Amino acid sequence: MDKNLMADLRGLEALLERTKTEAASFLNRLDELPPAVKATPRDALSLPEQGLGAEPSLRLFMDRYGQELGGSTGPRYFGFVQGGTTPAALAGDWMASTFDLNSSHPGSSAAPQVEQETLEMLRQLLALPETFSGSFVSGATMSNFVGLACARQWVARQLGVDVAEQGLYALGPIPTLSATPHSSTLKALSMLGMGRGSLVRVRGQPGREAMEVEALRAQLDSLGGKPCIVVASAGTVNTGDYDDLEAIGRLKERHPFWLHVDGAFGGLVACSPELAHLTRGMELADSVTVDAHKWLNVPYDSALQFTRHPELLLEIFRNNAPYLDVRQGPAPFADQGPENSRRFRALPAWLTLMAYGRSGYRDIIERDCRLARMLGERIAGSTAFELLAPVRLNIVCFTLRQEGGATQESIRAFLDRLRDDGRVFLSPTALDGVPGMRAALSNWRTTERDIETAWSALLETASQGRAAPVR
């Protein structure tokens, strides 16, 4: 055995201790760390011929990069819609790395059983009926991919084609109707061989990202009974808007379509009595996307796909021989989703659900929404910024108030200065063509004090280079 491998095998416990110490040091500083950092360009290191051993390598990494990682898992990283990591989820992820179990195949450990149990708890958290079953995927993009793959298989079946076997060649384009789909829906259409061009836009309600259901109905009418796909949003990324899932779902009584609901983060509000009305009708979906590394606050990579049609998963994703009806028990996860082997992803979710329960998640979700409203009120009353949309959920979408209007460049420059200030991180966007930015509050650690800190940073950054301070 290589001498470094041998030495590390003997010193494994000391290495774990050292790793824990580094981790604790990072987490203890998390509240003060800049949420994001611009990295210095460097010449890349080459593969060493002889290695350094684990501990010197960890030191080298921390020396070289430790100051430029950023505290994106901390309380004032408001970029994208990115969750943090609860303590229980972090412990679970460490143990998942340690066990390094492949949870796809039954018969060699309890991991597949833990995964089923976790999926059942998540189904309960999402208030989905028992007709839904799920599996873990690596993120919302892959979950949308799985949902749309099922939709593709279902639509083609209505037309007498088995896409999994025959491909899409014998079909005409499958219309995919949506008002404000996440960019990953277009990406999934590309990946699936359906083409980005198969997306058909449905008109939104005035001043909203939610679709005009009457417009959808008219479009479905015009398809004259041709089966198609509808992608509804449960929480849009720019304004946290929701399609009327119940009204859309009712259209299925008269029109043949597959309803896919993208609830990457917004689906989770189903656990809050205060907000659950937003997801009413989600049970009418054929497939549902939910991220776990967003509002569930488990580490990357973790998301869920739920569907009422698991038999389609097997047609598309089975890895080996066709399934027999006599098969007992649930199908291996390897046959239900894109990945064959995969990490014991359920464990961080199992631990965090058990540790904080429904009430813990209500707390995170309702608090983040309350804090977003608070930030929204500051912006609404400000001379420096203006809201681009009402604060509906956990997202504040706003722009710089400046003569001639904000531009992509002025937003970019402002956000770079804000990042370099180090107190808060936001990401850029555009709403109806207007350049702006978003604060997405999705972290269990964020408190009122963080909003105060973030607001000071926003105002001070906006003041820079101006004659008079802004407010």
Place this chain on the structure above:
Amino acid sequence: MDKNLMADLRGLEALLERTKTEAASFLNRLDELPPAVKATPRDALSLPEQGLGAEPSLRLFMDRYGQELGGSTGPRYFGFVQGGTTPAALAGDWMASTFDLNSSHPGSSAAPQVEQETLEMLRQLLALPETFSGSFVSGATMSNFVGLACARQWVARQLGVDVAEQGLYALGPIPTLSATPHSSTLKALSMLGMGRGSLVRVRGQPGREAMEVEALRAQLDSLGGKPCIVVASAGTVNTGDYDDLEAIGRLKERHPFWLHVDGAFGGLVACSPELAHLTRGMELADSVTVDAHKWLNVPYDSALQFTRHPELLLEIFRNNAPYLDVRQGPAPFADQGPENSRRFRALPAWLTLMAYGRSGYRDIIERDCRLARMLGERIAGSTAFELLAPVRLNIVCFTLRQEGGATQESIRAFLDRLRDDGRVFLSPTALDGVPGMRAALSNWRTTERDIETAWSALLETASQGRAAPVR
């Protein structure tokens, strides 16, 4: 803040200590743990209304499942082709969970830079020329998916179609030629909308899984210049066989095809002077699949895709606006692969490459191959078992010597008894229709002593219920 979240925030360091202790306890027992365990059926737990907090939840998990996880990351798990976790990779994975960085987007941390650096080190380890660039994906199935998505885009381009935009509808089936593709190639064809039926088998060499290059040439001739895809294997799962990549690559001079090389585990032998001849010609590929959670011994989920045509990745996987030629620096990883956001997957690979270097990986790979030959010799000289193929790499493919021949059932029963014995774990297979089993040696911890232990377990399990002991 929920009282459990608050308590765990205050006690985070103690929780990490407790997690480390559990992890060390597991790893200290790894050599004695059964590599695989059959799980007891249990009623699933429900989502608790109030949580228990992190530490009691961890205790509950270990009490409930701790005895049924199995030591699959230990030295005698020979199932599938599953690597273990080097100490440096484990430390890296813990830190990746702790930082919880999304490494897809540049501009907010050094993570994308570390990923580039890691990819460069891996390119060097794989001895691929500088014309190749790569990115991390979650496993070999997704890597094959990416390679074949590029192939699909390339073939359609030759025919004047942009699949990413227009879909596959305007095309006829795209032939995908291969001799012994991994099952994930068929699954990827299904996912891509190309259909499993588009796979065209190429004859293998007598008694080999490697393709008959003359047969491929004849099939390409018969396509009369129609562009197509060839999937070559660098390490088949059953016998560790390699296609002649150089001879296949040379056919590109006269025939238009995309060459995808599936080197999920076998690609890594490029780092061993003893074995590198097997991957000769890999540089002629258009895309290459390599797993990291196999022979690189980093935790799940980790694999690489490499390609010489990164512009196709952007066409297929770009998440937002089309890329302009004026763009500076490498494209964000979100636009280069299936996932938009993802874990800081490069970190465990960075640390293990730095810790053990090229020589450490040579040690692991050459040792596993030597030990496989050793086990193969035992089997060749045995009355209980017989080899189904020569031991070419790190895989021993064999079957039970029994009257009338082994059946799927007798193999299944034998492997269940072997798993329950607890010393070694193997997975079932069939080679040319003959039911058998495989020992795949892919772990850095495996030593000669483990082969002795495994051999005793195999013989004793084969003896059970027989009048005379086998040998």
